Amino acid sequence: MPAPLAAALLPLALLAPAASRVSVLEAAFDPATAFVPPTAVSYATDLVPYGSHARVVTDRSVPGRTEFTVTVSGLAPDHEFPVHLHTGSCGADPASSGPHYQDAVDPVQPSTDPAYANERNELRLLLRTDGQGKATATTAVAWQPRPGEARSLVLHAGTPAGPHAAGDRVACVKLER
Numbered sequence: 001m002p003a004p005l006a007a008a009l010l011p012l013a014l015l016a017p018a019a020s021r022v023s024v025l026e027a028a029f030d031p032a033t034a035f036v037p038p039t040a041v042s043y044a045t046d047l048v049p050y051g052s053h054a055r056v057v058t059d060r061s062v063p064g065r066t067e068f069t070v071t072v073s074g075l076a077p078d079h080e081f082p083v084h085l086h087t088g089s090c091g092a093d094p095a096s097s098g099p100h101y102q103d104a105v106d107p108v109q110p111s112t113d114p115a116y117a118n119e120r121n122e123l124r125l126l127l128r129t130d131g132q133g134k135a136t137a138t139t140a141v142a143w144q145p146r147p148g149e150a151r152s153l154v155l156h157a158g159t160p161a162g163p164h165a166a167g168d169r170v171a172c173v174k175l176e177r
């Protein structure tokens with residue numbers, strides 16, 4: 001049926017100029033100590049097993065706005081993982097991802113002032129895995145990260161935390177080299 005097919009392809013063609021503002025990152029979680037430094041690091045294999053998978057779509061096609069969509073598979077089932085944009089990169093030490101990225105940076109660090117530490121000034125998502133360990137979450141913020149300053153997405157232990165504190169960093173995805 002050629003006509004419906006053409007109709008389906010037309011919107012994609014119209015969107016093509018914006019495609020360069022959309023980046024897609026796919027990675028499997030690996031140990032931080034892997035010979036080739038991995039794009040996605042797991043620090044807690046009970047929650048984020050090696051070989052489990054993340055896909056991050058960053059859409060900056062609308063000026064002054066960024067939409068993040070995070071999709072994971074193979075994680076611990078029926079679990080909530082808070083996910084944040086952090087300033088540092090993913091290293092062997094979970095703390096290497098540094099503090100949360102803030103659009104307006106709190107002059108007092110670590111930032112606890114709700115005028116800065118809030119979901120409009122930071123990027124926060126909540127991944128809720130299903131019984132198979134899959135989850136997807138989308139959020140948008142009214143800013144675009146400054147290049148080189150938002151280098152990772154960090155998954156926290158969340159709930160049920162088991163042997164981990166809820167805030168522990170259990171995995172990290174490098175957004176920039």
Ligand SMILES: [Cu+2]
Pocket residue numbers: 083084085086100154156
């Ligand atoms: Cu965080």
